[in-house]
Amino acid sequence: MVGVDVRRRRAVVIAAGIVLVVLAIGTGLGAAQLENRDTFCSSCHSEPERTYVDRSLAIEPTDLASYHTTRSTRCIDCHTGPDLAGRIAGLALGGRDLVRYLIGSYQQPAPLTRPITDSHCTKCHEQILNAQGFEEHFHELLPQWQALSASAATCVSCHSAHTTDGSTMYLNNDRTMRVCQACHAFAGTG
Helix, strand or coil: CHHHHHHHHHHHHHHHHHHHHHHHHHHHHHHHHHCCCHHHHHHHCCCCHHHHHHHHHCCCCCCHHHHHHCCCCCHHHHCCCCHHHHHHHHHHHHHHHHHHHHCCCCCCCCCCCCCCCHHHHHHHHHHHHHCCCHHHHHHHHHHHHHHHCCCCCCHHHHCCCCCCCCCHHHCCHHHHHHHHHHHHHHHCCC
16 A cells, blocks of 8 residues: 555656646746737836837837837847847746736836847847958957957947937947047057
């Protein structure tokens, strides 16, 4: 009899484990589908994210993020790092945010706890680092500057996604010129 009870308990534990694994996988897959919808993201990340999503739905892009939307780029595409590890990290962060939202301890506006790094941009725009010529020299030299200085510019130093104060290609001239001057001062040419 004792052997039967042990086998039953073992079977119950194994069955419960299988159910938990299936639930975890199903929840992860469901969340992965939901996070692909910008409107889902902005349902919890209410402001300023809802404003960003509303701008992205407008006919005429007004910022870099809404321009990307016209190219079928979603919030999650920029807000997760490259490769599968970046996507899983983003999903885990989203899961944490969901739990905080459900228990009522979610901070609004939602703080950006993982900044957008160059790898977020270059997963789609890698070729820009190889662009040559006067108009593109700052992109080509950016990795060299970053290797020499922790205060070097990053992609988002010039290309701010959610600001509407830009002109040509959504770049703000004053902000971009400060980055140019900082690089030239660092290189001793400015």
